[in-house]
């Protein structure tokens with residue numbers, strides 16, 4: 001596939017996040033086209049300067065406004081349990097496969113106390129993703145926040161494994177969101193599996209989802225996912241989390257969590273997203289879409305050169321946990 005890639009303003013911010021020397025435009029969808037920066041951001045030099053002050057490399061990005069533009073020195077999300085002074089503290093990281101569990105955790109702030117105030121992103125104050133190291137399953141939960149800052153999500157991990165729990169959130173007052181990742185151990189009969197070759201078409205629950213576009217390392221790329229049922233394009237997708245689809249992309253090998261932005265304003269059949277692959281390699285894409293009041297997940301394996309191979313993905317579990325959180 002040679003689908004042309006479109007650099008959007010959003011993408012430029014993401015590219016900067018992954019270390020490209022691109023200028024950062026407005027963080028909203030229709031800003032001016034990004035221009036190459038004439039010089040590297042100040043943050044690039046911080047590594048050689050020893051202990052740079054916390055915010056030294058951030059001033060230039062503040063123009064991005066809504067927080068999509070982050071410092072060029074930032075790692076992809078999800079790799080760290082603690083970042084920028086915030087820590088993901090999982091109360092019960094040892095669970096048993098198949099057993100209902102109440103996943104409880106807190107986000108500790110820069111003062112060491114639980115964070116209790118969050119800004120909504122995609123209609124929720126916090127998105128919780130649970131995936132095993134082999135990326136064979138996926139859960140997207142919306143935990144409930146208690147007054148003391150404890151989040152809880154009733155769930156059950158489907159199989160034994162070493163899992164990663166991702167909390168994607170923006171504390172109130174923070175200039176940008178962050179994704180923290182922590183380990184979750186599920187005891188049981190461990191059967192890790194290689195990444196499935198999914199090809200560009202995945203079937204879930206009678207729906208056929210076809211992937212268009214490619215991931216290119218270090219460059220913003222546009223992915224499209226087209227939904228059909230019984231051979232007919234689905235044109236009445238329902239909004240889910242403020243868009244007609246929600247996509248999570250995780251890198252195989254370390255489960256780096258990619259930020260993905262939906263850009264579609266029509267209810268199908270095609271849902272578009274922009275994201276940047278921080279490196280070459282394989283990624284798992286998990287698309288949540290809602291139709292006839294049910295959210296379903298289609299999972300793809302994609303490599304950054306666009307190569308994908310056939311075979312249906314195993315059904316990706318989707319659990320809407322504690323989704324009655326009031327806003």
Ligand SMILES: [Cu+2]
Nearest residue numbers: 124127128141
């Ligand atoms: Cu969510």
